[in-house]
Amino acid sequence: MRNRSISSRIRIPILFFLLLIIVFIISVSISTVNRVSREYFSIFFELHQLQIESIIKSSKNMDDAIKLIKEHQNNEGITYAIFHDGIPVLSKGDISGAKEIKERNKLVKTRVSGSRGYGYRFAYLPWGWEIVLASSPVMPGSVEAANNIMISGISFAAVLFIIGIMAVVNRNLKVPLDKLIRKLREGQPLTHTGVREFDFLVDAINGAFNSEKEQRLKTEILHSAAVALNESMSLDDTLRTILDAARGLIYADYAAIALFNEKGEFTKIISNGIDTEEIRQRVGMYPRGKGILRMMQLSLTPVRIDDVTKHEAFSGRLPDGHPSIRNFLGYPIFSSKGIPLGSIYFANKTTGSFTEEDERFLMAIASDAAVAIQRVSATEELRRFKKIIDSAFDIVTFTDEDGHIIYVNRAFEELTGYTKSGMSGKGLFALNEGIYNENFYSNIFSSIRSGNPWRGELINRKKNGEEFIVSSVIFPIHSDSGRTINFVSIQRDITEEKKLYTQLLRAQKMEAIGTLAGGIAHDFNNILTAVLGYAEVIKHKISKDDPIYKGIDIIEKSAQQGAALAGRILGITRKEKLELKVVDINAIIRETFDILNRSIPKEINIELNLRDGIPPIKADPVQIQQVIMNLAINAKDAMPDGGTLRIETDRVGRENGAANGIASYSDGGFVKLAVSDTGAGMNNDLQSKVFDPFFTTKETGKGTGLGLYIIHSIVTNHGGYINLYSEPGRGTRFNMYFPVCKGGAKDTESFSEEELTGSGMILVIDDDQNIRELAKDLLESLGYTVITAANGMEGITLFRERKEEIAIVLLDMIMPGMSGAEVFQRLQSIDPDVKVILCSGYSHEGLAGIKELLDSGVKGFVQKPFTRKTIARALKQIVS
Template structure:
């Protein structure tokens, strides 16, 4: 090589023992870690250091004498030629270029070339180029450039507003097109503003405080250029932007979403309130994973909170009453096969161990195309109260049926008993004490009285008896009845009375109240076969609105409570449930009619009251009767009754039943009255027209063929306003009212009556001050 020759020449001129300049230069460049290649002015490689092999893969000998440009990437070759020309024109300058050079393995390496023109240096005579491999650095820089370019494109193309702001000055440094479009400001306007300017004034302090905390997603209020305020979810990332501390922000308008979420929450709240109001439990069952999920009123119905409820069908089935599991499984199988709705009543065990009856209704959920899926949604409703009401209704129907039966036969029975008992009384008055027929007539009379009592009990039980209520002091009633009750219950039962004072008055039929006391006393006596204590107590009590134990609605207000307590055997729950049913009895056959307590129930309900029962086996029984209280604490005094009062007035008797008419006529004539007797309203009118005397009293049956008693009375009163009227009937209260007569408001006597009771009632009506009550 020429350079070697020159260096050798220099070395000889240096004198003996001194290294030549070429040797010195070679020693320097061969120790360099970088590759050093010497080029001639035409680009021919004159020399390459051994380190070139590490950089380019070629040994130095392979490079020597070759054209250096053939290793340069074609895309960089012209640029490198131009750089060589520049070096030749500026021999003293040092130039640096970066370009691609082909490695021996065919790959391209990025090299940094630093060139020094030493062509005119005698010891070198070449263009000296030092190479350093910068492939990794260049690739990293290229990747960075690509990443920056990618992020720049993403920044600009984002459909959501994005910007970079200076975290110290809060000024906008860059904004994307979406921010310009959404907020309404131009880029120039953004450049003159800070992030304070897009916030409502009252939110700025919170913004400044937030800048001092770690970056995290938050929802802020932003103000558009047109003044609209929107809810914006903001996420950010701190970065350096053009040498300044900045933060990249992505803003997502969530106003509509937030409003929709609020509407969903409101709807859900209303829905949950509606579910709570219905008292139901909602469920969803996914058979594919056997998963149950719940909502609604589980705690109030079953005692379980939602997390405590079963999570699958097996666990739910375990809560179902064993007797109902078969029906439950069959209904599931039926619905699964037909995709029809699930409907079933069954019993479920509550958290406290008790069973409650529920109604379960579920439906298969359709997919978006309307096809039914396997998922089921439904509700479980507590129907325990409904079942109880249905049972009460069934009991009421049975009681109503017996009442209708009693009412249906009452008229005929009462007419027959009026004749039987009436003539028995008359015959007894005609027989002396030792007459051999007297015991037989007395037996007939006793049987007639028992039949009359049975009819009254049936009517009282069915709440169809004609009541004649009066203002009563229950303490006086209890006191008057006490002696009779002592004889009734026997000597081995102690009777204790505890009258409350002062006690409100009540309005009730005194005979019916006596019947209640006697029936309850008999029931108590029979519950104490070996003796005990019967306590009758009265007191005032105020009841609030609600439901009585018998299911009836309680009208709030003052009541008088009559309690009858025994120390007897008590009742089982099964007996307690049936105790007021007609003909239900725990006594031996022939020992009781089963109407005693049913009659009490009927009387109390017909009197506008309520009755409740407290009992337990071996702990005795208490019946509590509540009757509406009136103002005042003293009862009206009832005038004394005389025995078979006489009279001389003219009485018009109208009765379609011959036997009753004959008896009544006989009884009144025996007391001195003049009696005009007729079988119908038309006959009565004709009779009065022919009669020369003035009629003082009309005694008429209420229900008769043709015109009834009410119509007949109105006909007479139209021309005889001073006429007094007494109605009589063997029909039930409903039938009498339907014929225009309200027994509580008119002069009325209920069949069966005796000759003496009829005579007393006639005298009472004639002696009354008012002309009539019709």
């Protein structure tokens, strides 16, 4: 709904109703004029009728009457016609509308000389005459003048009324309201305007602002207390932080936290506003069992006292040097188990007495203090057990001289599920019985009985039947006499390490496949360079009407599709750079939706809920589409019997990134992309692992375990973050947040067709003859002189001989014999100012060495397959 100001809401209705009144009055005026006109012409025509009838009666015959009527009526400003037996015998003016006047002795509207007017018909029956009179509706002058005066007066009065209304509204409404709005925008306190209703509003707003300010301060204090709890601060520093903030907000002169032990003895006092050590000593001398502090020890509820001296718990005196106390507010501090830990209290409120609001705030502060106290207590306890926990990291087993277990540590129990008592008396290899044959165990015992330790890997079995792999060392313990009295086994669980090693082998295999695919894509790009380039050359040489134009256009588009395919292959093998663009994520989703509709089974319903007006993000469209496709495929696998796949977008505030330490561009917030399904869902254990590399719940051979890991990497590389919500049996939802990119994409430098042309000599060094020929044809069509070399040595020789003529060198990066990097170094040794453009089927971020060359003096880079425009633009940018 469109917002409008209060003044406009008042002015517009007033103007509207005034307009209605004016229209009504004018309508009444016009109606009155028309009525007067009709009455005037009725009398006018009746007078003419009497005159004509008088002439007829005084005439001897018809001819005489016609003559007299003609002489008399021609001097009158009236149109008339006389009919005898339907034939006109006399007329004046245009009588074309005479036949329309059929009724006698009645005023009717008709046409007079091409315009609307009034007509009148009467008959002289003795002679069989029908006489028709007509006249234009000329209003009587007095009536017209009066009407004009009335309309002008009404209009003038209306204008004056409107001006008056506007002035009143402006003075009593708009001016004070604008003043209030201005002060609100400037953050100033509002002042009274003199308008009662506005003054009520001012008081309400000021009250709300003051209340909100106080609540905000309290929230900040509670937040600072919570932050202090999470920092590695000492207990004293944490409690001081809490007191410093709280005392200033409750407006008390003094504040303190007193801690005591189970016997009721004070162990610590932290104060604010008075000396801590002095008060601690004075309170220690104070008789226990009396006074307000003792009452606080015994109290289970807050204590609020308006006049301390009159309270029954007051002992009648304070320790020497203790500040005088007027009023008091205290709150007990309890542990999570309900054990009293101490009290927090405030004294001498600066304005009035303590309130219930102060009491509620103090309750929150007391909770923070309790957390701090328990945190320190728990930390000290953890320190006491740290050495024990550290010593029990590996599985440790002791046996007697016969190999029967006499002790296992806690790590053994936790890992295997067996208890110490349950394992007592069993054999050293009880965890892997049945896994190895007897000869295997005999060889180990032979080794350790001979005094030598045994090292190796073993497969153990937990109580629940799950197998795990350990790196084990078993050695004997000898008595002073040298006799073996015990055996010790120390085992470290290496199951995850073995899995990671297996995954590493798989990753290396995948990397090898990726390298192969990347190489194929690179060679494919080289082939496409000639196809795409010559298709463009031919299109520039023929018109669109040429019969072969359509075929060439198809070749060009197919080559472009092939280049895009090669780009995707390079992207998967990480040899294609991240193509960040300012994109509309809704448009990417709609494109992906068409693909999903063809690939997702019909049993799964795909729903799009895309919010309109989503701001742009900076992203690689191909990778965003890959994210959506991967999540959709996972959702499909989770719903084998059908269900709903839902894709949604929304805009959320920048606070959504704060918890993850992520800031959006220009603080514009985040675009949220959510993909959810109604499938099987996941438990908490699976949720904690889904983004781990190589983790999969699918059967062997049906998943690499890299899908969600890659999705997580893509989202992170885009400056965003991802989280998930899932419950078993209720589906899974992935939420991805991408920073909003304010402003459009930066326009790349562009040149017109004429500006793309140039001059000078270009040396093309490439081992592919087709690419050399293509580059020669493209560049010569732009006005350059081109010489070519089939390898690095030939190119170096040509450059040495003609370096004064050569303006730019177009150098292939990957060539047999001598690579592009080596050729560039040789060219630079000949001429340090040589201008070189590298060319490769890989991107400059996807091939090692290109970035270093760009940093060391290479002027530009062109990725294959290139077109006439891309190669021309690269040359032009170096020249300009």
